[in-house]
Amino acid sequence: MxxxxxxxxxxxxxxxxxxxxxxxxxxxxxxxxxxxxxxxxxxxxxxxxxxxxxxxxxxxxxxxxxxxxxxxxxxxxxxxxxxxxxxxxxxxxxxxxxxxxxxxxxxxxxxxxxxxxxxxxxxxxxxxxxxxxxxxxxxxxxxxxxxxxxxxxxxxxxxxxxxxxxxxxxxxxxxxxxxxxxxxxxxxxxxxxxxxxxxxxxxxxxxxxxxxxxxxxxxxxxxxxxxxxxxxxxxxxxxxxxxxxxxxxxxYGNVSYEVELAPATILQEIKSSLPKKEPASREFDQDLQHYLSTHPFVKNDFSLSQMSFDLKIPERFLSSYFNKELKKTFGEWKNDLRIEYACQLIEEGNAKRLTIEAISTDAGFVSRSKFIDAFKARKGVTPSAYIKEKAEA
CATH class of the missing domain: 1.20.1070 (Rhopdopsin 7-helix transmembrane proteins)
Structure with a gap:
């Protein structure tokens, strides 16, 4: 026993x-x-x-x-x-x-x-x-x-x-x-x-x-x-x-140790609406670039909350960054990154050994059809046409 x-x-x-x-x-x-x-x-x-x-x-x-x-x-x-x-x-x-x-x-x-x-x-x-x-x-x-x-x-x-x-x-x-x-x-x-x-x-x-x-x-x-x-x-x-x-x-790992800041006062709201100082902006850009270099967006369960947990940045700040600075939602930004990653795979010659479905999976899409729709919306052509263009170039 x-x-x-x-x-x-x-x-x-x-x-x-x-x-x-x-x-x-x-x-x-x-x-x-x-x-x-x-x-x-x-x-x-x-x-x-x-x-x-x-x-x-x-x-x-x-x-x-x-x-x-x-x-x-x-x-x-x-x-x-x-x-x-x-x-x-x-x-x-x-x-x-x-x-x-x-x-x-x-x-x-x-x-x-x-x-x-x-x-x-x-x-x-x-x-x-x-x-x-x-x-x-x-x-x-x-x-x-x-x-x-x-x-x-x-x-x-x-x-x-x-x-x-x-x-x-x-x-x-x-x-x-x-x-x-x-x-x-x-x-x-x-x-x-x-x-x-x-x-x-x-x-x-x-x-x-x-x-x-x-x-x-x-x-x-x-x-x-x-x-x-x-x-x-x-x-x-x-x-x-x-x-x-x-x-x-x-x-089950569903608890994170992070300070939840109190709701902003009117003065804080005004200050937050002002342009950020350059050093702070540069620091955030550096952190974001370092984070994206690990390709977290290709994971099926990649979410705003996961990104917030990884970067230790409150979700509302990230949402504000996407909506006000990038003029797009988190989901649109995530799919943009995934399509660019798929294009990178194709340009590196991986299309010769991978199917469209395999590329879509590697890029983080849950289905082939969603991948094709997102790809066509951003590139104007289907993945197959894009692969053919690159092969003929």
């Missing part, structure tokens, strides 16, 4: 990924976090509950680098959820150094023959319980201490970043997003569970390596016994999987 907990968690991870593409891209990091958590839980099961030597050999060391991805995945999720800057930068790769280091440090063991690894794992886990195994540059003891301390530090950093961002939003907008309490409760629940799991793991490791010590007069081998260690860790990850379903807006 213990295997059901990690399997349920992995299933949850795929639910998050399923709802990722069109609803909330923060789910990428949340799904990665859940996947890592439940892979670690699978390792616990393989080592201590399966009683199968083969799985003991597979689970003993191979998944240690995953433990050092829990903290970064949690931190990236918090940052991507609440921050106005959704981009990943090159310096973010620094967060992966501990995981990469652990991967290379444990290579002397992971590259041993499977039979040798299995025998060593079975003896250590079930017979001697002596985890004094040396790797390159570090010992097993240091890695086990390190993964707990590493996760605790990232939990603290995630909370600090969340509170810093809260203060930043208050200073910038004088208000917080309407769903601030929901996001805060969810993130703090995640962090609390990880602190419990990491703290329990650290206490258990201290009991193994530093031998018995007392907390409030109670021996550590009672507080952090092996049964309690695996019970708390396994139970913590299972509870984490379960409470996600208590936050359906998080699970």
């Amino acid at each position: 213990a295997i059901l907990a990690p399997l349920f968690g992995i299933f949850t991870s795929f639910i998050l990924l399923y709802y990722l593409s069109s609803l909330n891209r923060s789910n990428t990091f949340l799904a990665l976090f859940f996947l890592c958590c439940n892979s670690v839980l699978m390792v616990y099961f393989g080592l201590h509950y399966s009683k199968i030597e083969f799985w003991e050999g597979i689970c003993f060391v191979h998944f240690l680098p995953l433990s050092f991805l829990l903290g970064p995945a949690l931190f990236f999720y918090v940052k991507h959820t609440v921050s106005e800057d959704k981009r990943l930068h090159r310096y973010d790769l620094v967060h992966l150094i501990p995981a990469v280091f652990t991967f290379f440090a444990t290579l002397p063991f992971t590259t041993l023959p499977l039979a040798t690894k299995t025998a060593m794992a079975h003896e250590i886990v079930n017979i001697t319980e002596d985890y004094n195994l040396n790797f390159q540059w570090v010992t097993f003891e240091q890695i086990l201490y390190g993964r707990s301390i590493h996760l605790i530090l990232y939990c603290i950093c995630a909370v600090i970043y969340f509170l810093w961002n809260k203060r930043h939003l208050m200073q910038k907008y004088g208000a917080l997003p309407s769903n601030h309490r929901l996001i805060q409760k969810w993130i703090f629940s995640l962090v609390f569970l990880q602190l419990v799991i990491a703290g329990n793991s650290l206490g258990h490791m201290l009991t193994i390596y530093a031998h018995n010590y007392a907390i409030l007069g109670i021996p550590s081998n009672i507080i952090f016994s092996e049964a309690r260690f695996f019970g708390i860790c396994g139970g913590g990850f299972f509870v984490q999987n379960f409470i996600l379903f208590l936050f359906p807006k998080i699970l």
